[in-house]
Structure formats: C-alpha cells, structure tokens
Amino acid sequence: MFSMRLITQTYGLVSKRLLASSARTMTSNRVLTADNINPNVITMQYAVRGPIVIRAVELEKELAKGATKPFKSVIKANIGDAHAMGQVPITFIRQVLACVTEKSLMERGGYPPDVIKHAEEILGGCGGNSGGAYSQSTGVDIIRKHVAEYIQRRDGGIPCDPENVILSGGASESIRNVLKLFMQHSAGGKKTGIMIPIPQYPLYSASIEEFNLGQVGYYLNEENAWSLDEAELERSLAESRKDFNTKVLVVINPGNPTGQVLSRENIESIIKFAHKHKLFLMADEVYQDNVYAEGSKFHSFKKVLCEMGKPYTDLELASFHSVSKGYMGECGLRGGYVEFHNLDPEVYVLFKKMISAKLCSTVLGQAVIDCVVNPPQPGEPSYDLWKRERDAVLASLKERAVLVQKAYGSIEGISCNPVQGAMYAFPQIHLPKRAIEKARSLNQEPDFFYAMQLLENTGVCIVPGSGFGQKEGTYHFRTTILPQPALMKEMLDRFGKFHARFLEEYKD
Template identity: 45%
Template sequence: MLRHSTKLFVNLERAAGLGASSASASSAGTGSFIPKQSDTMTSSTTPSYQKSLTLDNMCPTVRTAQYAVRGELVIRAEKLVSTLDRQKNEGIKLLPFEEIVYCNIGNPQQLKQKPLSFFRQVVALCECPELLESPHIDKIFPADAIARARALLASVGNTGAYSGSQGIASVLRSVAKFIEKRDGYPADPESIFLTDGASVAVQRILRLLIRDRSDGILIPIPQYPLYSATIELYGGSQLGYYLNEEAGWKMEIPELERSYNDAKEKGITPRALVIINPGNPTGQTLDAANMSDIVQFCHQKRLVLLADEVYQENVYSENKPFVSFKKVVKDLGTKVEGLEMVSFHSVSKGFVGECGKRGGYMELFGISPEVKSEIYKLSSIGLCPNVIGQLVVDLMVNPPQEGEASHKQYIEERDAIYNSLKRRANLLATALNSLEGVTCNAPEGAMYAFPQIRLPPKAVEEAKQNGKQPDAHYCIQLLEATGICVVPGSGFGQRDGTYHFRTTFLPSEQAIEGVCKKVADFHKAFMAKYK
C-alpha cells in the first residue's frame, strides 16, 4: 500500500510539473519506490510486521464506492497547489496559471461568496454569549440579531453542549412553520429531524432501506455521487434511470418503468426513488404536472420517494418556480394515500452557502411510527447534529422579517447573490454553447452546468490507451493547462458513448468571464491537437 501511494505521489508531482529532479529523489529514475532505512522494519533479525488491516481484507464496499467530486481531479489539483506555492515563493514559472479555480463542488464561500451578515452576527453572539452582557452591544450588533441570539441561547443553553437527538425543539418548530408557509399545508415538528447537512439525512434513510444487493434504489443518471457511493457502501443495487438530455434533462415515466421492470427481472426489489429537484448535476427544474406523475408512480409501485430539494432557493426559470414534493403529494390527497416520502434541505446551497456549518433537515411523511423510532435510534447513535449547524437552519427558515432592523440588509444581500448566480448561469451556458462540439442545456436551477463534449476519436483512443475515461482525460488536461478543476461526467453517470463534465458557476462575475475565456482557449487547442 505504501509502494502504491508513493508511486501515486511521484506521478502527481510529475503531472504538476515538479520535474525529474524532484521525482528521482524518491524513485531513483524508475518510478518505483525505494524505501529509506527508517521506512522498513526488515533486517536479518527482525521479521516484517504483518498488518491486520489491508486492502485485501477490509470491507470491500468501501473500496468499490467512488465519490467523483473529490476524486482524482481534486487530488491532482491539490498537488498543483503545492507547485503554485513553490512558484510564488521561489519566483520561478512552473505552471501556466497562477491559481486553482475549484469548480468541482458546490462550495460558494470557497469561491468568495460573502456570508449573510445577519447569520454570522447571530452565530457570533451565540458562540460568545458574554458579548451580550457588554453595555456597548447595541452599538455593534443590530437589535434583531441580539434578540435572536438571546432566544436561541434560551432554547439551546450552550452551543458546546449536546442537543436532543432529533434537534433543538425551537428550531424544529421554526422548520415546521417554514414548510407550512411554503406549501400551504401544516407540518409536524415531530416529523422533522435536524442533521449535519442533507448528506447525513440521505445516508441515514438509505441505511434503513438497504439490506443487501437484492434491494435497489432508483437514481437519476446523471446523479449526485452521494447516492451511488452510499448505495454501494451499504451493499445495495443502483437502479439508474436516464434523464432526457435532448428534452432539457426531463424525467420521463416510461424510463422509470423501464428501470423498475429491469430490476424486477433481475430479482432486485426496488425500494425507493431518488429525485433531485432542482437537478444536480444537470440544473433542470421539474414542473408540477411531471411531479404529480412521479408521485403517482411511486404510490403505484410502493416506492419510498426521496426528494432531494436542497437547491429550492436556486431556481432561475420564471416559467418553472420551485414546487415541493410535499405540496404535490398534499394536493393529490387521497389519490396517493399512504405514500411514504422523505424530503431533504440544507444550509449549504441556495443563497445561504454555509457549507462548512453542516446544517440540514429531513421531513418524514407517511413514515410509520415504528420506522420513525428506528430513525430516532440512528440519530441517537450519532448523539446529535452539530449545534451551530442547527442554529443556521433556524436562521435560514426564519430570516429577518419586514420591520426588523436587519431586514433591508438581508434582502439586499440575498437578492445580490441570487441575481448574480442567475447572470452567471446564463453567461456560462452561452460560453459553453459557443465551443466546437459542445452543447449545454441552460441551468434552470441549482449551481451547475453539465455540458456534453463531442471528443475527437484520437482523443478518445489516447484516453483509453492511458486507462482513462475520455471525459476524465479532457478534464485532466483542462486542469493542467488552466488550473480550472471540474468533474468528468463519468463520475455522475451518462449514456454510453457520450461525454460530459460538471462545472459550477460559483466564481464571481468578474472571475467567471476569465474562466470562460480560459476554457474556450483550452478547448480550441485541445480540438486542434486531436483532429
């Protein structure tokens, strides 16, 4: 394992342009690892220590699970960062760019999105409550931030203490009120669980659904790799259904039927259907009529509907406003009586962008009390969600209201972020569609574009000779030529014979223009190279 890791390090150093001198120190010019005396325990008198945990005897599903958005491209990017540091410190030109632009993951504040002031003010006061005792506090913080911090501290007591397993009671009530206001139907705080971001909630529900390979989960292709990785990790079966790229990544019921029937023929029991709306990585937004068909399909097939709605505040199409699956189910009424559904939301996306705070929630609908008790047990095994994340959930679902001191600033900051994202989405899609052999559906929501790239046969052949997927080959060369880190479509799933990549449009408006130009220059050179 050490030999393999060191070879990878050496190869990545070479890819990063560190040159033969650096590599030869570790590889003796051969690419193989020659251990130093301190690296080995072997001698004529001391036998080698045999490790108890090896790649061969570890849990096999850990090895087979893949998570593309932090995979090979990001490892390469991190190596290039070291080279850039050397380039800056030593004043020598080693790479043809000055920084890495991380467009691989929806991480807004990494790309300089400004945090919402009210959120950070309240969190600061909750983390340092002695500030509330200062006689000058009202000169530093607005009155509503002070009042909110006092109310939250009265509920939680201390941010350094565990909360209840299900979450802070007052925050659960705030989430319920938010859902009721959004959908026009009541929500029960007892059916809501606060979690460390939406990812933990998704993993927890999949843990309940999957017993072995005979249990399958219907997931969109392309999909967010959280689902494929978690299903594999838990030993289940991925049942892909293809989104129609030519129709704007539309979800079609006949395709759901095909995937469902294929699974049944193979002896696999479909347990649940995953919907990501707005879509990741595709950026499409479902309309209410399509959602109604999907709900009725789940009801007919007795599938648990898993509604990933973390991008509900990222909707840019005026013709397709966000509608929650909870509202669609309630509107259908007795037609879908008994349907089981879990919906997910997070503070990481939207205009909040607080990824590092790890706050989220899931709402259970139609889930039996017995199963809910098991979910509570799983939550208890994890003790509780992180408390600061829970507080940010409260701020997300209950922001400053009209008439309060921070309302005007909050609206200005919110709208500035949203409108800028909308402009960047359009700018990026237009730029991508101008490239030779590239087509890209304009994002209707979320924060990603997923363009299809039609690669020359010579590029495809070279990639295969190097043991790479063709789109990964393209993305690696893009990274090493420009410093722009995107994710190949093969990490999300795609139709055979098609190639894509996913990119965020999170760099600032000024920066994204530069990103578009760099991609265009690279793409032109790449296509010319392989024609």
C-alpha cells in the same frame, strides 16, 4: 492484487507516494490492508472529491511553493462551495451565530435587537443555555419548530409537524441515514434497489455502494432539459427487478449536476409512478432557493403529493434541505434536515434510536438552519440588509447561470442545456475519436482524460461526467456557476483556448 490494481487505476495520477510505498505494502504484515478492507470502501467512488480534485489541491500547493505552471492559479469549479469562490456570508446569519457563540456580545451593544432576540431564542433551546451542550439527537426543539413553520409557509399552509423534522450535519448526513434503513445484511436475499437519476450527485452512488445497496439508474432526458421520463422510469424499474428488490426512488430537484427544475406536471407523473410501484420517495430539494429560469418554479414533492390527495398523500416521503446551498452557501457550517411524511411510526422510533449513537449534529450548524428558515421579517431592523444581500446573491447567480450556458453553448463541439436552477451546468462534449482512443490507451474514461488535461494545462478544475453517470458513448462535465464574475470570465477564457487546442490536437 485485485485491490492494488483498482487503486492504482483510480488514484494512479496522484499516488506517487502511495506507489513508492506499495513494494513495502505488498509484503505488509499489517492487520488491515487493501486486500482485506471492507470491500465496499474499495469500490465506492465520490468524483466531486476524486483524483482530479486531489490533483488540483496538489497543484495549488505547488504553485504556493513557487512552481512554474502554464497558469497562475487553480480555479475550482468542481464543487458547490460558494464561500470558497468568494461569496460573502449573509450578515444576519453570522451576527446571530456570533451572539450564540459568545453571549457577552449581546450585552456589549452594536447588534440589532432582532439578532439578539434570535440568538436568545436559540440559546433558550440549548442545554445550560450553551451551544456547547449536546442537543437531542433530533436537534434543538425550537429550531425543529421553526423548520416546520417554514415548510408549512413554503407549502401554502399544508401542515408540518415539528416531530417529523430531524436536523443533521448537512443534508448528506440525513440522506445517508435514510438510505441506511434499507440495508439488508442477510445473505442470499436480494439487495434493496435504490433508483437514482443518471446523471446523479455521487453522494448517492457512493453511499449505495458503501451500504451494499443496489444502484438502479434511470436516465434523465437530456434532449428535454434533463426532465424525467415515465417510460424510462418504467424501463429502469422493470430491468432492476431481476437483480434487486427495488423500493426507493430518489429525485433531485432542482437537479444536481444537471441544473433542471422539474415542472409540476413532471412531479405529478413521478408521484403516480412511485404510487403505482409502491416506492419510497426521497426528494433531494437542497437547491429549492436556487431557481433562475423564467417560468421555472420550485414545487416541493410534499406539497404536490398532498394536493393530489388520496391515494398519493399516503406515499412515504423523505425530503431534504441544507444550509450549504441557497443564497447563504454556508457549506462548512454543516446544517441540514430531513422532513418525513407518512413514515411508519415504528420505523421512526428506530430511526431516532439509530441516530442517537452519533449524539447530535453541530449545534452551531443547527443555529444556521434556524436563521435560514426564520429570517428577518419586514419591519425588523435586520430585514433590509438581509433582503439586499440575499437578493444580490440570487441575482448574481442567475446572471452567471445564463453566462455559463451561453459561453459553453457557443463553443464548437459542446452543447449545454439551460441552467434553470441549482448551481451547475452539465455540458456535453463531443470528443474526437482520437482523443477517446488516447484516453482508452491510458485506461481512463475519455471525459476524465479531458478534465485532467484541462486541469494540467489551465488550472481549471471541473468534474468529468463519468463521475455522475451518463448515457453510454456520451461525455460531459460538471462545472459550478460559482466563480465570481471576473474569475468566471477568466475561467471561460482559459477553457475556450484549451478546448480549441485540444480539438486541434486530436482532430480526426
């Protein structure tokens, strides 16, 4: 019964089919049921694709079948999925990928020589000169080398050994692989605690739950542009230690869902904190190309800790990057990597053994990584187009970052920090007491209730703040800045009207 309740609560809004079948299920003679399934699968949540998004997909299908709704289209601002929101692929990347895929294209003419050179170099690293061969589990060697060169350039010459770079299907896979190392199966012992920001990207909370680790939240300082506060880190760690053996500190910079870009000073204080308490650092830096605010700059944790010198250089660090974000937004192609710094060599051997059972990540996803870390250079035939396309995407994102913050910030009952980087705003909504009571009466989080009302009435799909975590008694939502300008205007228009009606309906 326990599990039934939980599922009904979470998925109640979209589970008509499920509920219809539950009578059958309750007397199920099946081997695997919700009452004996891996319990962590029941408790884990991933809000970015949770019930609201599932309902949005249903609504889309209903509209496609001609259903009448108070809106003509669903606008998905729930997920950082640039191409789905109309962003056009970077020509250079797709040309290289096409040549890697179908080699005869390179002979047929029509491709710039640097595209061909690039494709040939990738294929040269593949078994049988085909992307259809498995790569080593760590990835294609020449691509790992290019990643290392990219990191070294990015970090002003601080050395990066290709041997420390492991490619994966998106950064998510690497992040999960690293977290997995900290699992303890022994009964009785304390779980390993993983410090994550609140609000956080729910990949962390979901994976921590799935892997039976301990979630240790530290609050970001909303009043100070979502920065990290050392006192709060200390509080969080100290409190965690009664329940957990806390060993890992996760930092997301630029921030998801909060869009902040950490100052160098702030990063230094975090590094000192990690050193003081002997924590393993995980730096989620997948938005490193997405920095918009004047005066903001991306500093990698690797660079900062190396420049700080001993003893900070000796910290263990795993830092992550992805082809899903940046200016390329190639989410569906699944490319990412982790760079380890100062990982125990024995642990590294074990890590490589662990990932070997999964064989390898997609070779075409790896090829995209190669294009991202090793783009056309000035003077090469593809350079001008590549630069024009990249600059246009980043400039447009920058515009939308400002637009979104201004639009939400100007609505009554909503406050919104600047979007310094990444692809999201995380505005706070000040909900009327009656709306909160109404939500509680439905056994829903108030911001979940708000987001579902928004979706059902306007077709706008955002993710409630409760899916990311937030300070008790505050309510937020995450919206991407990805809809193209016209759609963005439409979205903000629908949102503004809904919000005014909502306030009117639930005013105290």
